[in-house]
Amino acid sequence: xxxxxxGGGKIGYYLAxxxxxxxxxxxxxxxxxxxxxxxxxxxxxxxxxxxxxxxxILQKAGVQTCDVLIAVTGRDxxxxxxxxSAKQLFGVKKTVAKVNNPKNTSAITALxxxxxxxxxxxxxQKLEHDASNSRLKELFRIEGGAASVFDVDLxxxxxxxxxxxxxxxxxxxxNIISITRDGELIIPRGKTKLLGGDQVLVIAENGAAAxxxxxxxxx
Amino acid sequence: MNILVIGGGFVGENxxxxxxxxxxxVAVLDKQQENIDRLKSVFDGLTYVGVPIDGDVLKEAGIxxxxxxxAVTGDENTNIMAAQLAKKAFNVPTVLARVxxxxxxxxxxxxxxxxxxxxxxxxxxxxxxLDDYGGERYVRFGAKQAKFYRVKPPKSxxxxxxxxxxxxxxxxxxxxxxIHGAVRLAGIVKDxxxxxxxxxxxxxxx
Numbered sequence: 001x002x003x004x005x006x007g008g009g010k011i012g013y014y015l016a017x018x019x020x021x022x023x024x025x026x027x028x029x030x031x032x033x034x035x036x037x038x039x040x041x042x043x044x045x046x047x048x049x050x051x052x053x054x055x056x057i058l059q060k061a062g063v064q065t066c067d068v069l070i071a072v073t074g075r076d077x078x079x080x081x082x083x084x085s086a087k088q089l090f091g092v093k094k095t096v097a098k099v100n101n102p103k104n105t106s107a108i109t110a111l112x113x114x115x116x117x118x119x120x121x122x123x124x125q126k127l128e129h130d131a132s133n134s135r136l137k138e139l140f141r142i143e144g145g146a147a148s149v150f151d152v153d154l155x156x157x158x159x160x161x162x163x164x165x166x167x168x169x170x171x172x173x174x175n176i177i178s179i180t181r182d183g184e185l186i187i188p189r190g191k192t193k194l195l196g197g198d199q200v201l202v203i204a205e206n207g208a209a210a211x212x213x214x215x216x217x218x219x
Numbered sequence: 220m221n222i223l224v225i226g227g228g229f230v231g232e233n234x235x236x237x238x239x240x241x242x243x244x245v246a247v248l249d250k251q252q253e254n255i256d257r258l259k260s261v262f263d264g265l266t267y268v269g270v271p272i273d274g275d276v277l278k279e280a281g282i283x284x285x286x287x288x289x290a291v292t293g294d295e296n297t298n299i300m301a302a303q304l305a306k307k308a309f310n311v312p313t314v315l316a317r318v319x320x321x322x323x324x325x326x327x328x329x330x331x332x333x334x335x336x337x338x339x340x341x342x343x344x345x346x347x348x349l350d351d352y353g354g355e356r357y358v359r360f361g362a363k364q365a366k367f368y369r370v371k372p373p374k375s376x377x378x379x380x381x382x383x384x385x386x387x388x389x390x391x392x393x394x395x396x397x398i399h400g401a402v403r404l405a406g407i408v409k410d411x412x413x414x415x416x417x418x419x420x421x422x423x424x425x
Binding site for chain 2: 051053054055056075076077078080081084085088089101103104107110111
């Protein structure tokens with residue numbers, strides 16, 4: 001696969017490294033000359049110096065033949081314009097933009113970018129997850145936040161210990177996806193029993209976390 | 220009209236003051252307090268400090284009730300993004316963005332953002348000012364451009380009326396600069412007789 005990365009900062013660097021070690025052809029565009037040179041010295045991928053949102057530079061970087069363009073500069077507007085230009089002028093099939101201001105996520109998605117990744121939101125989620133004392137922690141969101149997958153840590157003295165899933169009245173908008181017990185993964189059915197100490201993955205619609213907590217009787 | 224100007228630099232300041240003088244309700248948003256402070260000495264309309272590519276900031280600056288948005292910061296991508304937010308998220312009927320790169324103008328016209336290419340405008344002004352440079356000028360009307368250019372009348376035209384001059388397909392005789400430097404519109408001075416020292420101005424849609 002041919003990957004064009006706009007932005008040679010930390011994210012661009014590790015992204016380029018990861019894609020190229022997996023056998024993809026990678027080109028990087030960086031607007032800062034010094035940073036671009038440093039980048040080129042460190043990994044063996046072509047680095048084009050210039051404004052990655054301009055048609056001339058995109059063309060120089062081979063946008064015409066790339067399969068995916070990933071824009072990871074520190075500026076949301078640059079990432080947006082790079083992706084839109086690549087799509088509109090060169091028909092690039094897949095464009096991915098990093099969004100720094102989480103408030104821009106939905107707007108940028110609405111402006112036609114295929115995948116929008118909010119780094120801030122992702123880090124906050126991860127930190128909240130790690131810092132939380134709760135037994136129900138959000139792991140990640142899907143479909144732009146329409147639903148989330150939660151990691152539920154059942155206590156040793158769980159009130160529903162040995163209770164079958166079908167006998168617990170879970171809300172309509174959630175489901176148990178998996179149970180990890182003594183390092184083993186179980187895909188549950190209605191007759192599967194929950195045990196104290198189980199690690200349970202639950203998928204729930206946005207806003208249903210409190211209901212899930214109530215239904216499973218956990219803190 | 221209710222107009223929000225994004226960018227309070229020299230262009231933004233001039234635009235805001237001129238629009239306000241024409242009786243429009245103008246507000247200016249700039250991300251730098253210094254720009255707003257300077258602007259306030261010449262502009263008494265509403266001003267806001269904030270990041271222009273943030274929906275909440277745009278809302279605060281009253282974008283929801285705007286008839287038009289002019290994004291004229293020195294950063295073309297900021298202008299393009301702000302203009303698209305205005306168009307898509309707030310349904311502002313007219314959005315204009317200042318750009319520096321010609322191809323960006325072409326791309327974003329397709330997204331419903333009218334662009335004004337300041338690089339081209341400045342170059343054009345310089346070229347026109349250099350009198351011996353062919354004297355071509357380009358003027359934009361919506362998505363089309365008109366080219367105006369000057370030529371000395373061929374010998375065969377001397378002594379003929381303006382109305383008798385035939386033009387090539389897609390071209391029109393726009394006017395005549397007479398020997399004293401006065402510009403006469405071809406449509407008005409149909410009976411004007413061409414002289415040796417005159418210059419013809421042609422227009423062409425390109």
